[in-house]
Amino acid sequence: MKYEITSLNTKKLFAEALKKIILQKSFSKVTVSELIRECGVNRKTFYYHFSDVYDLLKWTLEQEAIDVVKNFDLIVDYEEAILFVIEYIKVNNKFLNNIYDSLGRDELKRFFYTDFVGIVEIIIGKAEEETHKKLTDNFKKFLAAFYTEAIAGTLVERITHQDQQSKEELVTYISTVFRSSLTSVVREFPNSLDSLNYKSDT
Structure with a gap:
């Protein structure tokens, strides 16, 4: 336990540096x-803790x-979680803008995407429990990617355009989308893809 604390403190030292x-x-x-x-x-x-500077950056953001x-x-604390991220940004x-200038929009978005996709998957799982619905693995992956792409893009946009909405407005926008749409999407997804009755083009 003592070693783990020492290792974490060393990583934090590098992150602050x-x-x-x-x-x-840059x-x-x-x-x-x-x-x-x-x-x-x-x-x-x-090099004991990180493979390169890029690896350190990823750990720092995480x-x-x-x-x-x-x-x-x-499920309960949507707004608090979103507000925390906006406040962090x-x-x-200045730190995030310098990263943006060096890596570009897509690369910075990838940092947010990689970890938020796990968070969204948790939310989808809880939506399944609430609706007593079991989604296919492929649809869950699609749904997680769909919502995460939107969140990651919104967060990166916030870094470079903080004056577009107040943080209260942005929190309301994102939390409303999650509350109103995700549960409905899960509930409406058919139990069998056969019920969609898609006809292939010929």
């Missing part, structure tokens, strides 16, 4: 040498935002 450096230069120009110098450790320590969101009851806006 990364954020500090990115505020001064992410693409950050080097491992800078990070170990900032943290006062050797190169071996860095640790500070995504993993915290996973602690919410996402606001507080870390």
Whole structure:
């Protein structure tokens, strides 16, 4: 247990160093040498915890935002979870914008997507329980990708255009979509694809 705490603290040390450096230069120009110098450790320590600077960035975003969101009851606490992410984007806006400038929109969206897809899958599972409906695996994957793509795109858009809506408006928009549509989609999905009576084009 003591080792795990020490390892986590070391990772957090690197994460803070990364954020500090990115505020001064683009992410693409950050080097491992800078990070170990900032943290006062050797190169071996860095590579024990991370494969490269990109890996450190991914861990930083997950640790500070995504993993915290996973602690919410996402059926009950939609708005609190969404508000947390929006607030995180606001507080870390310069940091995230510098990443955006270095990696581009699609790459930054991928960071949000990778972890939010798991969160959305949890919500879909709870919607199945509420509606006493069992979806096919393929449809669950489709549904998770559909909603996650929308969320990830919205969050990235928030990084570069914070003045489009107030955070209260954005929370209302996203939570309304989830509350009103997801349960209905799950409930309306047919028990058998045969019932859709699709006719193939000839």
